[in-house]
Amino acid sequence: MLNLKNPSNTILRSSWIVCAMALVVVVSLDWSSMCHPSPEGTAIKDQIRTVYTAKTASTSNTIASTSIELDSYSELTWKDLTDVEFKDVYVDELDAYYWKPIFGPLVKDLEGGKFYITGYIIPVDIDEDFYVLSRYPFANCFFCGGAGPETVIDLQFEGHSPREYATDERLSFAGELKLNADDVYQMNYILVGAHEHTP
Numbered sequence: 001m002l003n004l005k006n007p008s009n010t011i012l013r014s015s016w017i018v019c020a021m022a023l024v025v026v027v028s029l030d031w032s033s034m035c036h037p038s039p040e041g042t043a044i045k046d047q048i049r050t051v052y053t054a055k056t057a058s059t060s061n062t063i064a065s066t067s068i069e070l071d072s073y074s075e076l077t078w079k080d081l082t083d084v085e086f087k088d089v090y091v092d093e094l095d096a097y098y099w100k101p102i103f104g105p106l107v108k109d110l111e112g113g114k115f116y117i118t119g120y121i122i123p124v125d126i127d128e129d130f131y132v133l134s135r136y137p138f139a140n141c142f143f144c145g146g147a148g149p150e151t152v153i154d155l156q157f158e159g160h161s162p163r164e165y166a167t168d169e170r171l172s173f174a175g176e177l178k179l180n181a182d183d184v185y186q187m188n189y190i191l192v193g194a195h196e197h198t199p
Helices: 007-028 039-072 105-110
Strands: 084-091 096-103 114-125 130-134 152-157 170-179 189-196
Touching: 105 170, 114 152, 152 170
Parallel strands: 152 189
Antiparallel strands: 084 096, 114 130, 114 170, 130 152, 170 189
16 A cells, blocks of 8 residues: 655655565576686687687798798899809810819809899700700800800709790799809709799
């Protein structure tokens, strides 16, 4: 029965009952699902974390390998290879003279270094997988008598060349520089472990 003489008491009592009921509801709620995700939610979160970790590792490895590739080889220019003189030496086996290289100090310091160099492909013997890289195109290269032996470098691939190269393809190759002053059957400059390289 409402107390019409003092309506504020009635309102106060009703408010107190509503608050008590709300408190009971709040206390009885299962808050664990909000603080601790369900097994399905945990599995999805773990899967996302695994995929993210794998992608991050893959990206890091790619960046690292790219950095190693870029940092491993210095540029070798054709001008660097001009620090050499030649003298005629008679070879009994060939019954002919050949130009024996006398390498200068700058070139000697480069031997054994890892370099890349850009030039024109000259297929000397495709069947024997014998390619050289030339400073000049075929029409002006060493083999046509238009340049000296310091303008070509023998490409020694690991195994076979990766493909058949065409004359005058302009490409960059990387490898280890070797100097040759004695073997008349090889070029004076050799790129050991040669492979195509993108500077």
